[in-house]
Amino acid sequence: MSMVTLTIDGREVRAAKGATILEAARAAGINIPTLCYHPDQEVKAVCRICVVEVKGSRTLQAACAFPVAEGMVVNTQSPQVREARRTILELIVARHPLECLQCARNLNCELQTLAAQLGVREAPFARLEKQYVPDTSSPSLVRDPAKCVVCRRCVETCQQVQGVGVLFPINRGADTVVAPPFDHGLLDAVCAMCGQCSLACPTGAIVEQDHTRLVWQALGDPRKHVVVQTAPATRVTIGEEFGMPPGSIITGQLVAALRRLGFDRVFDTDFTADLTIMEEGHELIKRVKEGGRLPMFTSCSPGWIKFIEHFFPELLPNLSTCKSPQQMFGALTKTYYAEKQGIDPADIFVVSIMPCTAKKFEAGRPEMTDSGFADVDAVLTSRELGRMLREAGIDFASLPEEDYDLPLGISTGAAAIFGATGGVMEAALRTAYEVLTGRPLENLEITAVRGLDGIKEAAVEVNGLVVKAAVGHGLANAKKLCELVSRGQADYHFIEIMCCPGGCIGGGGQPIPTTNAIRQRRIDAIYQVDRDMPIRKSHENPVVRTLYEEFLGKPLGEKSHHLLHTHYVARQRYPG
Amino acid sequence: MAVALDKLSPDLREQRLREVEAAVARHRDKPGALLAVLKEVQGILGYLPEEALKKVSQGLELPLSQVYGVATFYTLFNTRPRGQHIIRLCESAPCHVQGAREVLEALKRELGIGPGEDTPDGKWSLELVSCIGVCGVAPAIMIDDQVYGNLTPDCIPGILASYR
């Protein structure tokens, strides 16, 4: 790669030709502040916070966009640059609600950090606040355009990364607002509720619907038996809420923390992830043997479900009928567990700790009441749990490691990797191979389906049949696969789709920031969790076996059908 | 001109929407046709209702949000039904210094509405716009596609009367 030499703040810096000033400066340890810049996104250059002086240029240039050149002289700290940055920030602040103390993003807001960093102390401009009513229609997300700085990161996420296309700039000039079309609430749009927009947002303009009050209330209610389940991906991410580096494995501390919050039982969604493999695996085998609709799509990602319901209703028969692990857990807790413990299910309150905002929507779906009650009562994202633990004053890092409660706390490595893209596929193949061939799988790690490539493929020979599998994550990739299936061009038996890029470790409810670099570290950690587990195949989970013996009978049996499987709703492409 | 789509008879409504579909179909193979399509749709319906933009979205394979985002960017597009006639008064400097303010006051007086508003009888809408390029005869207004220049407040009642 050809290199150029330039001068930044009087220092000679070498950079690759084609690099931006921002990249060159950061590599040289010179920090230029940014706001609309996002490492995983296209350069937008609309906030103009990163402007710098480039010798010979009449105007300042956005460091995030301007390419370096041989002999270029850049000043990132001149009085003109500093005045421009401060003025721009003051302009933003003049129209930004001063509600930091009440904001979900307080202390984790890029605008707030920037204002502190650049020393915005005065408010010279008139306060011309935007008059918008927050959109609380969605069960998953709250959108408050008054807090929006129109950086358009959520727009790229919604339109390009997820291919959903709900959020877009509307109007012009000072009236520009990012919103769904025709003043619709998110509930009346084709929103998948994935919450990736909330990860992209630098401020509190899009945040999760807060369920913490609901959970505190249940925890404080002596009549309630409050049970908590933790999603696979949360054991490698919640540490970030407490300043731990991405990729920290905190399973034991998480269990300890939840106990200290007062949950009566701390169980694991990983248990029902293993159960999902049993049900879904058998469903696949049945479809292959009996000529059912193929390829079969996984169904554990609720954002993906909402997406396919809106965009490809004709493919709903391709979806596995399995509920997601969260919902299987809820249904079993209020039946099997209640029965076993002799607790009235009406008194059981099921809380899930999820990486996901769409799970809130899923828990509220009318189909999800097969136990006779709402199977899951409240869903907390990783971020909300972080808030509750801070509120409770729990010093997370110093907690001892504790184990999940029995019986619904026993799981395998196969369940843990549900948290990463490709994990469900890998877990399913581990089980399918062994169940069908009766032979142990030599190498458990099916690396072809791992990693951040958008669409991955694998083929495994099982008893002479080559099982062809595909894995997609991020809804834009899901869309590509759906289009192939729709056109009859998808030669696969089984397709895993995760709504969020990277899978659940990159879910819309995860700690902020979530970037691709951070996703990769979380993925590495989740495979470490798998490697550290004594049992790494779902069908070897002893409690799952007991569950079938004691309660369910057999996979796809009558009880399973009733409690663990569901149906889907064809939704409008143009709701509202 | 612009009757809200849901106020049309079902037959007429269907017919209009079919015209919209035909307009979309005519343009769909042209690169970057959205503006031309929106212009035609507005020509058919007088404004750009959600139902019509859904057809545009479908036909051009663009998310509805993007269609709406484009429709709301340009001042010649309306996403809600407006008056039968839209009066656009130029408020840019050449018209301003030649007395646009007085013309605006005359319009407000005669119509009983301000900029951005529609008369209750649905006859008129009033808009302030940037330069319409007839500065040689400032101050100027456009009523629909017709330009009127060299205006004084006294001209306004007569011009409006010619639309009755």
Add this chain to the structure above:
Amino acid sequence: MRFYRAHVLVCAGTNCSLKGNRAVREALIREIEGKGLGEEVKVIETGCFGLCEQGPTIVIYPEGVLYCRATVEDVPELVDSHLLKGRRVERLLYREPTRPVAVQTVPELDYFKKQVRVVLRNCGIIDPDSIEEYIGQGGYTALAKALAMKPEEVIAQVKASGLRGRGGAGFPTGLKWEFGRKAPGGVKYVVCNADEGEPGTFKDRLILEGDPHAVLEAMAIAGWAIGANYGYIYIRGEYQLSIQRLERAIEQARRLGLLGQNIFNSGFNFDVEVRIGAGAYVCGEETALFESLEGKRGEPRIKPPYPTDVGLFGKPTVINNVETLANIPPIITRGAEWFRTLGTEKCPGTKVFTLTGDIVNEGLIEVPMGITLREVVYEIGGGIPNGHKFKMAQTGGTSGGCLPEALLDVPMDYDQLAAAGSALGSGALLIMDDTHCIVDVARCFARFFLHESCGQCIPCREGTLQLYHLVDGITRGTGTRQDLELIERLSRTMYVAPLCPLGQTAPLPIMTTLKYFKDEYLAHVDSRVCPTGTCRALATGHAAD
């Protein structure tokens, strides 16, 4: 070909249309037929003469007698007297305010004496709906000549002419074409920027209305030069007549094989399509124009990459303003040397200005670059009407600066006006007399940018809002000296930080008013007095000092 002993040219520009030219033209035809002169006299609709204030204007050749403000009632007398009896109709002759006697013919006019018509060579002379008349004036010979040259030679000639972009930025046209030629890629585009939105500017409209083929011919030449086979004209939706004339001209050119396949048997193919805007000033910015032409929100793109590398639909694109293109055919036919005899050394050629505001002759003029504001205002424009005094001139439209009387002798070209803190811009000249309040006018400028900011980048979106709020406050009597300082500080950032020229120039007009008329601002903020009595919330009269 028929020969007529007289031609009656009726301006069919928009401005004259607003004054009833059509009825006059129809009456003329009826009257001429009625008097049995149909075989001898031809009535022609032409583009704008420029004297918009005096419309409807009629010129009768061969003498070139100019009649103004003619009505239908005047027609019988005109025909009977001028065309039958050879007597001029005194009362309809144009009178220049500087001279007591009526002017007889076009060449005598002060209004035209200082003008040099290169761009407007055919405007007011030919019927714009007739390709034959365009060809009769030497039209499409430049294209024929260019196609016989190598593309590099065409570019060299345009470079040698020193022609600079007339849209406002003044970038050397030949250089732009060279970049376009050298950019790798099989598909390239020529785009004509006819999204004329700068307040006070209507030259492109009148060029397109008066001489549409000149632009088509130039686009084909540009296509040959850079290796493009397709061109787009992006024109604002408000310009109905220009759109009609262009569409007709394109049809005619296709019919004669001057557009389409294998033009002049050269093997060169070129066609043109008109695309219509929908109301957004920012689309005059070239990359916003591309976005809009692609069917998107007209939001400017980040530069680099520049259009000649990545332009329309991601392909190398040369985009030129209407007036720039209209200069091309004469440069090709008459040569770069000839072109350089006009104008100044750094800005050769002419410039079309539109004169508006408090000036006797509102309208369109074409003069050599480097002419002073004083010459334009007093010698061509006829001075300030109604006995008022000159207060200031805004050059370059609303995004240009306001110049006081002391700067009337600045020669007008790109560099010298920029040095004076203003801009040549689109060539709009808005003249204001001493009845206007400087703050009220500044508020009007600020409102324009508030309305027209695309909203994409923060310093422009939020800056134009606050700028308007600040200036508006002063006109309402709530402004303070701190506000004036804040306007200056905000302007310093807006000059340098926004993504595109719209935001970067938004503070310029306001800052020039503050610079040259600070006392008037101070009267507003210190004494709560509006000296001209324009700001109704304030007292009228002069400040206490």
